[in-house]
Amino acid sequence: MDDVVKTSTEAQRQEFYGRLATQNLAPLWEVLRGLLPSEPRSKAVPHRWVYDDLRPLLLESGSLLTAQEAERRVLVLENPALKGMSRATATMYAGIQLIMPGETAPAHRHSPSALRFMLEGEGAITVVGGERTTMRRGDFVITPSWAWHDHGNEGTQPCAWLDGLDLPLVQFLEASFNEHYNDDRQSLTRPEGDSLARFGSGMLPLNTTSRYGLTTPIFNYPFARTRAALVAAAAGEALDPHEAVTLRYANPIDGGWTMPTIAAWMMFVPAGFETRPMRSTDGQVMALAEGALTAHVGDKRYDLAESDVAVAPGWTWRSYRAEKDSFLFCFSDRVAHEKLGLYREQRGA
Amino acid sequence: MDDVVKTSTEAQRQEFYGRLATQNLAPLWEVLRGLLPSEPRSKAVPHRWVYDDLRPLLLESGSLLTAQEAERRVLVLENPALKGMSRATATMYAGIQLIMPGETAPAHRHSPSALRFMLEGEGAITVVGGERTTMRRGDFVITPSWAWHDHGNEGTQPCAWLDGLDLPLVQFLEASFNEHYNDDRQSLTRPEGDSLARFGSGMLPLNTTSRYGLTTPIFNYPFARTRAALVAAAAGEALDPHEAVTLRYANPIDGGWTMPTIAAWMMFVPAGFETRPMRSTDGQVMALAEGALTAHVGDKRYDLAESDVAVAPGWTWRSYRAEKDSFLFCFSDRVAHEKLGLYREQRGA
């Protein structure tokens, strides 16, 4: 085909495309390749937040406005490649929440699910469905989709935790509902520890229905128990080359993940162990609960200290090496990938 | 608080936010309200494509390039509010595909799931996993996630169908994989009708595992059978005020939806019947298979003729009135909403 003809054809096509556009039609063949890449390329990039660097800013926000004013006083962890979008990964929101002694983060509920991973301070409490729980360092706390929840600080120190929410996913699905409670704090209708006793002791009520739809009825998985389980599990079997010892937080009612949209787990990497690289389609947020760990994510290397937070975007190679016995908390959209038939992983040599 | 102080505070905040930004941090309290609306407001708008209007453009595209050149010769149905994004609703892609006599749309596979709803012509075939099926008007055909598929036209007329894919959802989840087959057409390894016989006759193989992961092993649900079922069902029970008679395409292996990401169903509205308004969180694409039907979507009214396509965005009121006995094919992201615990519906008076 000579150049003149080509140009003419191209002009014809553009004219045709213009007529299509007036009818809200578009030519697939011009965009197909972009719509169907041979494999995923995440819009997010690897990143790490050093807790000691962000902590002064967090405390400064504490003097800037009250928790009440803010509704939630949180510094959003924004992925450098997704500025202004309130996203840590392509689908997940993360932030660091601060609550000062005596403050209350007022009660509300929303269809997005939220998790809290406790980083600092004594005396923080969360109330879910009329039951309060005291949040200790390393505890994994859930505020289920559409469950009333509020937070408080009954101690004498600032308290801070990592927030994880499925906000970008729920917004994308256009299914975000939100409601404010008629008071700052819920009244307590059950004693502290009721959920953990009733659902987290290897027993279940006779007629089991979850209090929170597809979400686990346990809303605080204490670090003390999780840590002990990981250490015991490490003694019982050889370490997995890619995952060292990983246990996922589980819903006792069906053995699935704890939330329908957010998967959460903890990895124990014993001092000196180094995992081989692997990658998976889910985008992960991780926080070091204890120890000292070097994470390789894509071509980045992060030496993580306790409470540091990092992001491994989807389909990006990651591996870990522990300097001390290390406990790494992680969450991602893996459960959504699995339920929708889209989860894949690849294990490197 | 007087104005000077306010200004000062505001200035302080902006200065603080600037420092936050350098650390890839952002103040949640400035965006929280936008992130948590009290109820969904879809980015998509209601729209309708008149088949008789787009058909000439479709045929024109047939002379512009071959199916082979295009890989898939499709006019994308773009939601007017989502120009350039290849989306009919917030999460779903829709298009009208044309295949001319003797043409082949070459074999490939991808992690996004696809459906075809046959609109026009005789002689179109689709091959999935080595089995071919002949597509007749009103048939609902599935090309499952990661299954090899190609299309052909063995007849003498142009053939056209509605394509539905979960492309925007899979892209958002960053889980899109794609692969080309080493030939234009798959070789056939099973006789036509095998899947329907083996899985669609009320029977199942002794050791049931789906050929296609979470997707139904049946890949053509013939209109003749669906239509007869709807007419019989209408005789057996009073019409539902909101859904007239609606049956969903089902996966015989677990009774669930046919695909893990796309829900599909057909509604039969007898002549003269009018449904009451309802809305749900999923965004819907509909095509009239047979009859004449007026659809009210939000504040729009669409008089649908056969093969017309319309969109009802999520959480938008919709109702229908049939001028003739009408069979309306619909698909949406409802299955994803359900699996992720996000589906809601509301039924009006």
Next chain:
Amino acid sequence: MDDVVKTSTEAQRQEFYGRLATQNLAPLWEVLRGLLPSEPRSKAVPHRWVYDDLRPLLLESGSLLTAQEAERRVLVLENPALKGMSRATATMYAGIQLIMPGETAPAHRHSPSALRFMLEGEGAITVVGGERTTMRRGDFVITPSWAWHDHGNEGTQPCAWLDGLDLPLVQFLEASFNEHYNDDRQSLTRPEGDSLARFGSGMLPLNTTSRYGLTTPIFNYPFARTRAALVAAAAGEALDPHEAVTLRYANPIDGGWTMPTIAAWMMFVPAGFETRPMRSTDGQVMALAEGALTAHVGDKRYDLAESDVAVAPGWTWRSYRAEKDSFLFCFSDRVAHEKLGLYREQRGA
């Protein structure tokens, strides 16, 4: 140990056992071996009933008493090793039911589940849950646990079918409830064919709950459709050496067996094909729907003609050779074995 001591010990033991017995205690070690055999030995034996031999007796019963008098006019097929126990296998009841023109087998319901496999005559009907179905030769009809059901003969010939019930199993579990309807016949509340249309066309209602608990909502699986599926399936894949082509009747709501206690399936053995021996823990009842088939069961050989019935006890080798294209209907307690984690099978060379 010399004989005197042995005797003395034996006497001591017997005296001890006597004292135990007064306390309703017994020594396990005396019976353990019998309680825990190394593999199952069925109490049932292989057997075959020749339809042409029992038919005259069946018709004779028709003149002896009415269906109304009998409630159900059935000749029970008693396993020769289980006389007087109304059992064909260790856990399953089977019988041949006769209903004469104009007769009614009055409405009742019971917790045991029942199946009917139509053998002879035109005009028999069964009513389940207010819907009637016409029973044709080879049709597989279900009267679910605790569903009202009655039978009639609206034709001009005697009609006969094979009954299969889980009676021995339900009696053993002491869970047998029974109730009589306040009239001979139920009133009809749904048109004939409603269940098959609504649940058996590849579609399902939007909000699926079975009408009958754990039992399929389809209550007639027509032979015409089953036969066609088997023939098509035989063309699509190589014959299985042990099972030729076997499809099981399935519950569309969950893809499981049709009843919670009775598994049912049909095997198609093409003329000339011979299966290799296999055995499984379930005890099977089989009836030849069409063809001519030689069954080897244990050390017995049965040349089955149409409507002949045979029994293969649990863990007994069985194999088949077809003289003509043969369709063999089977039912067993396999579903109970599977659900209780007890099913095993072994495939011979």
Next chain:
Amino acid sequence: MDDVVKTSTEAQRQEFYGRLATQNLAPLWEVLRGLLPSEPRSKAVPHRWVYDDLRPLLLESGSLLTAQEAERRVLVLENPALKGMSRATATMYAGIQLIMPGETAPAHRHSPSALRFMLEGEGAITVVGGERTTMRRGDFVITPSWAWHDHGNEGTQPCAWLDGLDLPLVQFLEASFNEHYNDDRQSLTRPEGDSLARFGSGMLPLNTTSRYGLTTPIFNYPFARTRAALVAAAAGEALDPHEAVTLRYANPIDGGWTMPTIAAWMMFVPAGFETRPMRSTDGQVMALAEGALTAHVGDKRYDLAESDVAVAPGWTWRSYRAEKDSFLFCFSDRVAHEKLGLYREQRGA
């Protein structure tokens, strides 16, 4: 009908029945009423074994033969109405097993499932799948279907526990397999506590598959934890009028019962509380772990002391009154009734 005719008819029938019998046929109408009672009447009767009465006999058996000789040294608890059948209820076996210091009950495996509820002594151990567990009073220990298991006593006192097995059920289903290990004791391949840590801490391995088919991977549910859960649960909600506070032992992998054939749970009845009568189709065996409890079963009254065992046959009214805070361990065939669609319960006023 006059008497002569009646006699004649009766004679005719008997003659006919005789001819039927030669063909292994029987008239259903003569036995139908017996086969289909209006509601269950258990063959078992209520009964109670006083632990202090059977204990001397148990210890006497300890001097009569070794655990090795006996394979399992157990006094079978025989229901008074089912003498010689090794059954406590219609479907369940129960016994009291004794193991003396230094003894071993040699390793074997069988398809029947077994539970152990620890009654007396320190130092008993059970090994399952290469992992040992120390059995303390009130612990609920499982030896899953087809898992290798052996028992030992490493302490200085006699140890005794309640055995519960599904033997009658598995025998009835003719699915009983048994195999001896090639040594008395299994070698240990995992540290003690591995299962409980890995599966019983609210966490699960990433890729969950049970080590034991349909049975829970946890094989010791410690009383300390169960008791604490019950006490906490009692504080959190009003007592149920019929069930006080009842928690069932659960399989963390699916939230179901711990075994596919035997349901087990513990009821906490606080001092002074009296439950209202209820009945259910399952036949129950109960043992008092702690406290003092009066059980009414049918028309019997049993004042239970610690370690006493009682039986409540299926569909028999039962109610409880606690003299002291009481913890009642129970097991039954409820899980089989539920899976087979046969479970029913009735709650009295």
